[in-house]
Amino acid sequence: MVAVASLGRADELPRMPEDVFPQLEAILDEALKQSPRMLLQQLSLDAASGALTQAKAGLYPSIGGYYNQTETKDKREDRPGQTLDTSKTYYNVSLTQPVFHWGERRNNARIGEIREQIAEKKYEEAYRSLASEIRGVYLNLISIKNQLVNSEFALKQANEALRSGEERAAQKLISEGAVFPLRISAEQAALNVATLESSFLYSQQHLEALTGQPAPSLEDIPDEIPAQAYYKPTYDNLLSDFMGQRDPQTPTLDVLRQQIEIDQLTYKNQRKRLLPKLNFIVGLSQDEQSYTINNAQKYGVQSKYVGVTVNWQIFDGFAARGAVRS
DSSP: HHHHHHHHHHHSSSOHHHHOOOHHHHHHHHHHHHOHHHHEEEHHHHHHHHHHHHHTTSSSSSEEEEEEEEEEEEETTTTTTTTEEEEEEEEEEEEEEEESTTHHHHHHHHHHHHHHHHHHHHHHHHHHHHHHHHHHHHHHHHHHHHHHHHHHHHHHHHHHHHHHHHHHHHHHHOHHHHHHHHHHHHHHHHHHHHHHHHHHHHHHHHHHHHHHSOOTTTSSSOOOOOOOOOOOOHHHHHHHHHHHHOOOOOOOHHHHHHHHHHHHHHHHHTTTTOEEEEEEEEEEEEEEEETEEEEEEEEEEEEEEEEEEOOOOOTTTTTTHHHHHH
């Protein structure tokens, strides 16, 4: 019964302009792919995905190392007066896995997930806003075309009346002063046509800027907007559904709630900044040096190690206190 009721309510939703004009639906589909705004939003989605990868990286092991080869001159206490050429080799390779950071790494990963969700909501909201603006411009083109057709007809009538008046004035059937209002009416009609042509061209350019594609020509624009049935209970139901929500669900409010969650997680991280952090570490290092004066005299240590490390910043000039207060 609930499913049937939901389907019935869905059928009651008001018709959108693209339901009436198939050409507009095609324009909206293309705008999703190539309009400047949506391309920018797609870049934001890519950036959010990269930020999420960075945020989660703190949960995984990190591998690093270094290699150092130097040629030095040493003065040794056991060989006074001598300078020995020395070749030194150092290298280290290690793997470090965070073990206990007071939830900071998990919080950072969660923050990355929330920011990606926010980017997705902003993408949806950007398209909703863009689609609404495109609908308005498209319907305005239809309106302007309708006015332009009427104005062109009025101009034709005004020019015909002016021609007839000038002919009658030439035949001395009416005075020259009677022709003046006809001439003003013809000029006004021509001005109205020029104004509407300019408005139509501006709306076309506006639509092209919004969609990133050529706007329909005058001939391709529908001649009129068909009359639509208005059923008041449909809109009353939509309004009552929205007003009946205890916590209204809108894209803006959803983003604000998620931003609050990010701030709460950030606050938790800042409170743990000065606590010790525990990591697991495993690696290989070598320290070796040899003297050119005696190649057999060589010192070297190769160490394989595994253990835990504790990093503890005890005092940071009250930076952590300021971050928590912020």
